Amino acid sequence: MDAIVITGGKRLEGETHASGAKNAALPILASCLLAEGEHTYRNVPDLADVSTMLKVLRTMGCDAEWSAARHEVKIGVPKNVMPEAPYELVKTMRASVLVLGPLAARHGRARVSMPGGCAIGARPIDQHLKGLKSLGAHIELAEGYVEARAERLEGARIGFDLITVTGTENVMMAAVLARGRTLIENAAREPEVEELARVLNKMGARVSGAGTDLITIEGVDTLKSVDHAIIPDRIESGTLLVAAAITGGDILVKEAVPEHLEALIMKLREAGCTVSTERGGLRCKGPERVGSVDIKTLEHPGFPTDMQAQVMALMSVSSGTSVITENIFENRFMHVAELRRMGADITVDGSVAVVRGQPKLSGAPVMATDLRASASLVLAGLKAEGKTTVSRVYHLDRGYERLEQKLEALGADIKRVKG
Numbered sequence: 500m501d502a503i504v505i506t507g508g509k510r511l512e513g514e515t516h517a518s519g520a521k522n523a524a525l526p527i528l529a530s531c532l533l534a535e536g537e538h539t540y541r542n543v544p545d546l547a548d549v550s551t552m553l554k555v556l557r558t559m560g561c562d563a564e565w566s567a568a569r570h571e572v573k574i575g576v577p578k579n580v581m582p583e584a585p586y587e588l589v590k591t592m593r594a595s596v597l598v599l600g601p602l603a604a605r606h607g608r609a610r611v612s613m614p615g616g617c618a619i620g621a622r623p624i625d626q627h628l629k630g631l632k633s634l635g636a637h638i639e640l641a642e643g644y645v646e647a648r649a650e651r652l653e654g655a656r657i658g659f660d661l662i663t664v665t666g667t668e669n670v671m672m673a674a675v676l677a678r679g680r681t682l683i684e685n686a687a688r689e690p691e692v693e694e695l696a697r698v699l700n701k702m703g704a705r706v707s708g709a710g711t712d713l714i715t716i717e718g719v720d721t722l723k724s725v726d727h728a729i730i731p732d733r734i735e736s737g738t739l740l741v742a743a744a745i746t747g748g749d750i751l752v753k754e755a756v757p758e759h760l761e762a763l764i765m766k767l768r769e770a771g772c773t774v775s776t777e778r779g780g781l782r783c784k785g786p787e788r789v790g791s792v793d794i795k796t797l798e799h800p801g802f803p804t805d806m807q808a809q810v811m812a813l814m815s816v817s818s819g820t821s822v823i824t825e826n827i828f829e830n831r832f833m834h835v836a837e838l839r840r841m842g843a844d845i846t847v848d849g850s851v852a853v854v855r856g857q858p859k860l861s862g863a864p865v866m867a868t869d870l871r872a873s874a875s876l877v878l879a880g881l882k883a884e885g886k887t888t889v890s891r892v893y894h895l896d897r898g899y900e901r902l903e904q905k906l907e908a909l910g911a912d913i914k915r916v917k918g
């Protein structure tokens with residue numbers, strides 16, 4: 500297993516760029532199942548999760564041609580596909596469940612392995628299934644699989660009991676081919692949901708209100724293939740901005756979209772960073788030492804849970820005490836024990852962590868437990884005195900495209916050690 504070795508204490512500066520957004524690419528790739536033909540997706544990030552989604556589509560009979568050099572994938576979707584997503588693949592990436600809506604809508608049948616638990620929480624899909632049932636799908640759970648059947652889905656009014664990103668995306672993809680109108684209330688407002696709606700409308704769908712908590716969909720009979728370039732990754736962008744803040748550096752992240760990161764930008768400024776929009780990107784200049792800020796994770800446009808671990812690493816070297824409350828996932832403090840190994844002073848009580856900033860961290864061997872936790876350990880390693888070795892970086896590769904190379908180009912002493 501690969502590891503990443505960092506010798507900390509370097510001030511990072513220069514320009515880098517944001518890759519395509521993982522959490523937009525995954526639902527968009529699944530949406531190709533809604534229309535026969537050849538689809539072209541550009542600015543697709545070169546990530547383990549993307550290759551898993553392509554494997555899922557290939558097992559269904561799609562032809563997927565990936566070019567890492569061009570960050571482009573061409574997918575040929577046949578008239579009939581094998582509407583099944585196997586356990587072997589879904590267990591490695593729960594977002595595979597995003598094929599459920601498109602399969603039920605266009606093929607009238609879907610057999611998708613139930614995603615199991617995950618390091619950060621139980622993460623059930625009851626709201627996805629509730630939405631599909633409201634659209635008239637007959638849902639059965641058997642042998643660890645969800646079976647969905649429907650002649651043709653019927654438009655409906657769906658109110659989510661809680662805000663779910665992939666739940667909104669799955670139901671939106673099902674409703675575009677349903678007969679009549681669908682209303683999705685208490686919908687997720689994440690930029691990735693808006694981006695998926697943009698792609699569906701380019702395919703001939705009639706989705707309005709994406710980005711608000713009420714989405715309206717007028718069903719259509721057929722959709723056509725699409726050619727689309729995916730938005731930049733706001734979480735990768737945010738992670739790079741925090742790299743500037745934690746090293747007292749100065750980094751311009753080209754293509755980062757300010758509107759997608761308002762909550763984070765506000766907190767970085769509150770912590771004493773200078774964040775500005777420049778040359779089609781975002782620039783962050785970190786102070787000598789950041790001040791402490793309190794964070795509550797919320798659904799968009801609130802503070803993103805996917806930035807909680809990274810900002811906790813930053814707060815572990817702040818000049819004060821910060822309170823971090825995780826409201827979205829019940830088990831998203833796995834990075835705390837590893838940060839403590841580096842000298843951080845953090846107390847956890849349920850969903851609340853109290854972080855007493857320390858003047859310095861010390862390098863140590865640490866272990867990644869999930870995607871964003873691994874990013875927080877890399878950031879802490881950039882600041883720590885001495886050498887940090889982050890193991891199990893396969894977690895990092897699921898959502899960051901060669902992060903160590905981007906950081907090295909900004910002046911970090913960092914390298915990947917092949918395992």
Ligand code: EPZ
Binds near residue numbers: 622624663
């Ligand atoms: C998406 O996951 C993202 N993944 C996650 O990013 C992100 O953390 C999350 O949204 C929240 O922003 C992708 O887009 C592929 P949810 P998702 O459904 O859709 C509960 C990363 O690091 N819930 O919005 O799975 C659920 O357990 C990943 O890139 C139900 O109870 O998250 C959680 O507590 C990690 N029943 C809360 O809702 C449901 O049917 C929000 O989950 C659905 C969700």
